[in-house]
Amino acid sequence: MTFASILIQLLNGLAAASSLFLVSAGLSLIFGVTRIVNFAHGSLYMLGLYAAYSLIELLGRTPLGFWSAVVLASIAVGLVGAAIEVVVLRRIYRAPELFQLLATFAVVLVIKDAALFAWGAEDLVGPRAPGLGEAVQIMGKRIPVYDLLLIAAGPLVLGIMWLLLARTRWGALVRAATQDREMVGALGVDQAKLFTSVFFVGALLAGLGGALQIPREPANLDLDLSVIADAFVVTVVGGLGSLGGAFLAAILIGVAKAFCIGIGTVHVFGFEIIFSKLVMVVEFVIMGVVLVLRPYGLLGKKPALQRAIGDILPPLTSPRWQVAVAWIVLFLLIPLFADRYVVVLMTDIACFALFAASLHFIMGPAGMVSFGHAAYFGLGAYAAALLFKRAGLPMEAALLLAPFCAGLFALVYGWFCVRLSGVYLAMLTLAFAQISWSVVFQWDALTGGSNGLVGIWPSAWLAGKSAYYYMTLALCGAGIALLWRVLFSPFGYALRAGRDSPLRAEAIGIDLRSFQWAAFALVGGLAGLAGAVFAFSKGSISPSAVSIAQSTDGLVMVLLGGVETLTGPVVGAAIFTWLRDEVARRTEFWRAVLGLTILAIVLLFPQGLVGGLKALANRWREARA
Amino acid sequence: MLTVSNLHAYYGRAHILDGISFEAKAGEVVALLGRNGAGKSTAMKAIMGLVPPARGEVSFAGTRIDRLPPYRIARLGLGYVPEERRIFTELSVMENLEVGRQAARDGVPGWSEDKLFTLFPNLAAMRDRPGGRMSGGEQQMLTIARTLMGNPRCVLLDEPSEGLAPIIVEQMARSIQTLKGEGLSVLLCEQNLHFSQAVADRAYIIEKGQIRFGGSMAELAADASLREQYLSV
Numbered sequence: 001m002t003f004a005s006i007l008i009q010l011l012n013g014l015a016a017a018s019s020l021f022l023v024s025a026g027l028s029l030i031f032g033v034t035r036i037v038n039f040a041h042g043s044l045y046m047l048g049l050y051a052a053y054s055l056i057e058l059l060g061r062t063p064l065g066f067w068s069a070v071v072l073a074s075i076a077v078g079l080v081g082a083a084i085e086v087v088v089l090r091r092i093y094r095a096p097e098l099f100q101l102l103a104t105f106a107v108v109l110v111i112k113d114a115a116l117f118a119w120g121a122e123d124l125v126g127p128r129a130p131g132l133g134e135a136v137q138i139m140g141k142r143i144p145v146y147d148l149l150l151i152a153a154g155p156l157v158l159g160i161m162w163l164l165l166a167r168t169r170w171g172a173l174v175r176a177a178t179q180d181r182e183m184v185g186a187l188g189v190d191q192a193k194l195f196t197s198v199f200f201v202g203a204l205l206a207g208l209g210g211a212l213q214i215p216r217e218p219a220n221l222d223l224d225l226s227v228i229a230d231a232f233v234v235t236v237v238g239g240l241g242s243l244g245g246a247f248l249a250a251i252l253i254g255v256a257k258a259f260c261i262g263i264g265t266v267h268v269f270g271f272e273i274i275f276s277k278l279v280m281v282v283e284f285v286i287m288g289v290v291l292v293l294r295p296y297g298l299l300g301k302k303p304a305l306q307r308a309i310g311d312i313l314p315p316l317t318s319p320r321w322q323v324a325v326a327w328i329v330l331f332l333l334i335p336l337f338a339d340r341y342v343v344v345l346m347t348d349i350a351c352f353a354l355f356a357a358s359l360h361f362i363m364g365p366a367g368m369v370s371f372g373h374a375a376y377f378g379l380g381a382y383a384a385a386l387l388f389k390r391a392g393l394p395m396e397a398a399l400l401l402a403p404f405c406a407g408l409f410a411l412v413y414g415w416f417c418v419r420l421s422g423v424y425l426a427m428l429t430l431a432f433a434q435i436s437w438s439v440v441f442q443w444d445a446l447t448g449g450s451n452g453l454v455g456i457w458p459s460a461w462l463a464g465k466s467a468y469y470y471m472t473l474a475l476c477g478a479g480i481a482l483l484w485r486v487l488f489s490p491f492g493y494a495l496r497a498g499r500d501s502p503l504r505a506e507a508i509g510i511d512l513r514s515f516q517w518a519a520f521a522l523v524g525g526l527a528g529l530a531g532a533v534f535a536f537s538k539g540s541i542s543p544s545a546v547s548i549a550q551s552t553d554g555l556v557m558v559l560l561g562g563v564e565t566l567t568g569p570v571v572g573a574a575i576f577t578w579l580r581d582e583v584a585r586r587t588e589f590w591r592a593v594l595g596l597t598i599l600a601i602v603l604l605f606p607q608g609l610v611g612g613l614k615a616l617a618n619r620w621r622e623a624r625a
Numbered sequence: 626m627l628t629v630s631n632l633h634a635y636y637g638r639a640h641i642l643d644g645i646s647f648e649a650k651a652g653e654v655v656a657l658l659g660r661n662g663a664g665k666s667t668a669m670k671a672i673m674g675l676v677p678p679a680r681g682e683v684s685f686a687g688t689r690i691d692r693l694p695p696y697r698i699a700r701l702g703l704g705y706v707p708e709e710r711r712i713f714t715e716l717s718v719m720e721n722l723e724v725g726r727q728a729a730r731d732g733v734p735g736w737s738e739d740k741l742f743t744l745f746p747n748l749a750a751m752r753d754r755p756g757g758r759m760s761g762g763e764q765q766m767l768t769i770a771r772t773l774m775g776n777p778r779c780v781l782l783d784e785p786s787e788g789l790a791p792i793i794v795e796q797m798a799r800s801i802q803t804l805k806g807e808g809l810s811v812l813l814c815e816q817n818l819h820f821s822q823a824v825a826d827r828a829y830i831i832e833k834g835q836i837r838f839g840g841s842m843a844e845l846a847a848d849a850s851l852r853e854q855y856l857s858v
Contacts, residue, residue: 172724186675186696188775
């Protein structure tokens with residue numbers, strides 16, 4: 001590479017970094033004050049792009065029209081953010097933090113379909129910035145003027161944000177609330193207004209980040225999840241709550257990505273390294289390295305122990321065996337009176353129930369929230385498919401070996417993850433899931449790339465839908481039973497002790513990290529089993545099984561049912577799978593319906609469905625007593 | 626000024642306040658005495674709305690406040706100084722004061738940074754120092770100053786003498802006398818009887834969530850058995 005081409009890649013990377021920084025700064029600000037991980041932040045970025053596109057069409061492709069559109073789009077997105085806070089989040093600040101996360105997932109679904117409704121499914125390519133379309137010559141290479149302007153936008157916004165936070169009363173209130181919002185309230189500050197304003201500013205930054213990209217990037221409906229993944233990475237690499245850190249991290253990642261594209265294919269010692277294929281992975285590799293070396297990010301500080309809000313989790317109760325037997329009998333009878341369609345749906349539900357139960361195990365009792373649980377589900381599915389198709393093993397062997405492959409990956413990923421906790425841990429799990437996804441997505445020769453693999457059918461004796469259903473029921477049921485049994489073993493008690501008080505657990509001699517690592521491998525293996533069973537039931541497998549969307553589906557199932565109970569995740573998986581199937585058959589906008597349903601549930605039952613029903617039953621019992 | 630009647634409060638299922646009643650009149654310094662765990666701090670938090678009262682009434686300056694959120698209570702002119710001080714450690718002294726600022730209030734002494742720096746001269750020398758890099762005594766002064774920035778009619782002071790060097794305790798006592806001189810009402814939680822005797826007009830003794838004594842400081846000083854029963858350790 002010549003010096004000139006290095007410079008070009010550097011400028012390219014810096015231009016991309018600006019928007020990345022804007023989104024991450026907003027995310028970080030909101031998290032700092034409200035303690036909410038706003039999954040909808042990528043959706044706000046997406047809205048910024050779409051809004052800018054439409055406003056430019058409306059106001060005309062003149063410099064005035066373009067820049068007014070950018071400003072108006074950002075403000076509009078800011079207002080959407082404020083509305084989300086007022087309508088949804090304000091009502092659930094006292095609910096467990098995970099429930100607030102669920103609410104923001106629901107908002108993602110609603111915004112995606114709102115955008116689909118308003119702008120359609122086609123990618124929308126925006127105009128070049130009027131008056132800035134030409135390029136300047138730098139060392140013989142052409143650089144668009146607009147890119148230079150974008151490069152300046154990052155530091156400019158960083159400066160403005162710094163002034164706002166360090167020099168205004170609003171800034172002092174925001175920083176004070178980041179540390180102790182209850183005390184801020186006791187000093188006479190209306191938290192609700194402060195939170196709304198923080199959401200407005202955070203969303204405005206995301207909208208601005210999106211709007212500014214309109215000459216460089218087409219508006220499309222997949223941006224929400226890909227941008228939120230990027231923003232998570234930047235926030236975590238920089239250090240939660242550190243604007244300067246987010247800026248550094250955005251530059252680091254933006255430039256690294258640009259270099260991967262720029263370098264292309266290189267031959268080193270006879271090996272062919274295709275750097276351009278690393279683009280989707282490189283940020284997650286950076287994140288993994290940074291988190292292992294500096295667990296709280298480049299400029300982050302060890303988070304202060306937060307004052308607990310909400311109630312202490314009640315101890316788990318094991319389901320009564322009579323009830324379990326009744327359900328099992330019912331499940332066994334289903335193929336006798338239900339049609340083929342229902343049997344297939346029940347097979348799906350059984351797979352997802354195990355998937356959700358394994359996610360529940362790790363995020364509930366073990367206290368490690370995973371944003372990337374699809375990694376193990378998907379890797380299990382791919383392991384089964386590859387052992388069957390490429391290694392030529394019989395279906396039965398592939399099915400039984402696949403969980404161990406997934407468990408092996410969980411062992412490797414888990415080694416890194418258990419060194420972190422809280423949001424950092426969650427983000428790292430997401431990073432590993434994304435790495436897995438991009439490898440699966442890009443390794444055409446082995447995994448079939450974006451098309452996936454087809455022709456993964458079960459052996460003849462399991463070919464019937466009912467036969468396969470019974471096998472699914474047996475395997476997934478055994479998996480769930482194993483998870484529940486483990487929770488009431490000394491190992492399970494140790495995990496729960498570690499969740500409630502890591503210090504005290506270690507003080508009585510529990511090697512918490514090893515226990516958590518083992519838990520990781522266990523749930524990874526069982527999620528892999530769910531994935532393998534799922535792959536053979538469908539006959540094909542695609543990268544979507546490893547995607548962020550699959551991970552968030554799992555989170556929604558667990559949170560919908562309620563993380564405080566054992567049966568919650570299973571019920572959540574059943575309701576979610578059934579609802580999605582039911583709604584998707586009726587309308588193109590099934591995501592919005594699903595999202596609104598989840599929002600309604602969140603607002604009505606802040607403890608999840610099963611938790612809410614239990615609380616109702618308790619109240620009824622107490623009222624009678 | 627502040628009237629509490631039959632106030633109950635719980636932490637989970639634990640019954641912390643079992644129907645307490647007391648009052649502080651305008652311009653009065655009242656001490657709430659009792660041992661560790663008697664319910665003094667909870668009483669203050671319940672008044673302030675930080676722990677939701679289960680039953681009972683609290684009125685302040687003619688308004689019922691027992692169902693209001695903390696910020697509304699603070700805006701009526703009731704200041705709260707927590708026991709743990711809860712300084713914003715990342716914020717400078719001046720910024721800590723800024724967070725406490727409220728609009729001026731009629732018929733109540735108003736406070737500015739400069740006036741507070743004459744009350745607590747130590748703070749004047751460290752305007753830009755982050756709250757996290759101050760000594761315990763300095764933090765105690767800052768937390769009181771921060772609350773005074775809200776121009777309160779009445780201040781709830783939770784154990785202002787706790788963990789302070791004797792010379793700082795003396796200084797704190799003088800500061801409270803100055804507040805009284807300005808016409809503020811003060812409700813004080815204390816375990817330190819000497820400190821209370823130096824500043825308070827009247828006292829209540831709280832034990833296991835109930836009020837066991839209410840009277841003037843002179844009455845309390847005269848009754849050794851009362852002190853023995855409820856306050857000695």
